[in-house]
Amino acid sequence: MHAFDVLGDPVRRRILEILAEDRHASGEIVAIVGEEFGITQSAVSQHLKVLRDHGFATVEVAGPRRIYQIDPAPMVEIDRWLARLRGFWEPKLEALAVEVARGKRKRRE
Amino acid sequence: MHAFDVLGDPVRRRILEILAEDRHASGEIVAIVGEEFGITQSAVSQHLKVLRDHGFATVEVAGPRRIYQIDPAPMVEIDRWLARLRGFWEPKLEALAVEVARGKRKRRE
DNA sequence: TCCTTGTTTAAGTCTTAGCTAATATTAGCA
């Protein structure tokens, strides 16, 4: 499974958002995400496993709890791929912005 | 299908790389990608459809050919999500870089 | 040691993405 696939799942993206702000115990993530998406504790745990397995998160055992922490290492791969193309599409994006601005001006007239 | 899912497929990423450099007819993309991945014209065409449907590419009809061109619009969504988290993981990435540098220095000693 | 809480793992089901093969569509040309 490629890093992009890991980010492809909305539940996993949400978990990363949560972990980006602060480290959390599995149970806390389950409480938030499980409620938001209406899925079981087990399902969330499986998503956490995917994040672990692909290096997006690390775990620290604290008694019976597992504290999850974001690990940005795999983002390097993502960023690298995007950066490669960015040089090509950035000019086009600027052209797009110009078009939008032109449209706005036109609408004002 | 989310934009991240679109980028999740290696064939589609390859097609975007090709289109980033220049516009190409469907057949040219089929020739390159089909050979590299060992898949049929139909399969490539279906990937092109996904890219079209999600706004990653636009088509121009030129006689019997369809000329594909990259459209960076959906990248805005991707970039926005990544940017939201970047503020959080960037410091951690720097910490990671420091760790690596420290490791290198240590190995030199 | 047994129980309880927090969590992961295993097994099985369902859905969907990606593929092939076959067919349809589109446009130009004889």
Next chain:
DNA sequence: TGCTAATATTAGCTAAGACTTAAACAAGGA
């Protein structure tokens, strides 16, 4: 109009991923 080349679309198959339920595991307290 019929033929050919370029491409898209459809149907059907298969594999993988996301889910639920049930079972296993880990750690601390009675």
